[in-house]
Structures are given as structure tokens and as C-alpha cells.
Amino acid sequence: MTKKIAISIPDDVAERLAAEPNVSAFVTESIRQRMVGERTRRTLEQIGFTITDEGLEEAGRKLDQARQAITPELRAKAAALLNEASRGRLQVRD
Structure with missing residues (x-):
């Protein structure tokens, strides 16, 4: 399932996205990478690392x-x- 949303972004980000053939796929992958980083950080903090x-x-x-x-x-x-x-x-x- 997908959902269409509208966002406001700075000009420099808009320029970068304009170079992508599939902006939705690019943004989705970027957000997923961020989510993995957040999960990793939480896991490390749970086992005692200070980040x-x-x-x-x-x-x-x-x-x-x-x-x-x-x-x-x-x-x-x-x-x-x-x-x-x-x-x-x-x-x-x-």
C-alpha cells in the first residue's frame, strides 16, 4: 500500500531531487536508511552504549x-x- 503526501522542502533539496528519475523511490530509500540507523542507535543504547x-x-x-x-x-x-x-x-x- 502507498500513500501520497505533499511536503515542503528547501530549494537545495528540491534541486537534488530534480536529478532523480524516481523521486518517490529515492525518498523512500533515504527514509528507510534513516530508520535502520535509528533502530541501530536504539539497540546500541539498550545494550549500554552511550551515543x-x-x-x-x-x-x-x-x-x-x-x-x-x-x-x-x-x-x-x-x-x-x-x-x-x-x-x-x-x-x-x-
Whole structure:
């Protein structure tokens, strides 16, 4: 079942949605992703994690920094190690 609704959105959001071939599907998927995040956050809080917006922002910054540290050389080295490991040839070094 579906329901048609009318909403008001800022111009920048309207411009972004104008680029979508199926706005309803895009908005639906976006809201569902948000709902999953909310459920995950509630579950983590129920088992004792303290989650704050500031903590999430800090985690996001750290993730961005980690991603920036991944150089093409490091990516190639990781791929080579994964390839060796998948062939059972990886030698563990001390």
C-alpha cells in the first residue's frame, strides 16, 4: 500500500531531487536508511552504549582521516596480501 503526501522542502533539496528519475523511490530509500540507523542507535543504547551526536561527528572525522591515509601504494599492498592469503601463501612475520 502507498500513500501520497505533499511536503515542503528547501530549494537545495528540491534541486537534488530534480536529478532523480524516481523521486518517490529515492525518498523512500533515504527514509528507510534513516530508520535502520535509528533502530541501530536504539539497540546500541539498550545494550549500554552511550551515543551522542558529538561522538558520531568525531567518529565520522576519524573515518574521513583514515580514508585519506589510504594511498594507492597502501591499497596495492593490501590487495597483494589479500591475494596471498586467499591462496594460502601468506607467511606470518613477527
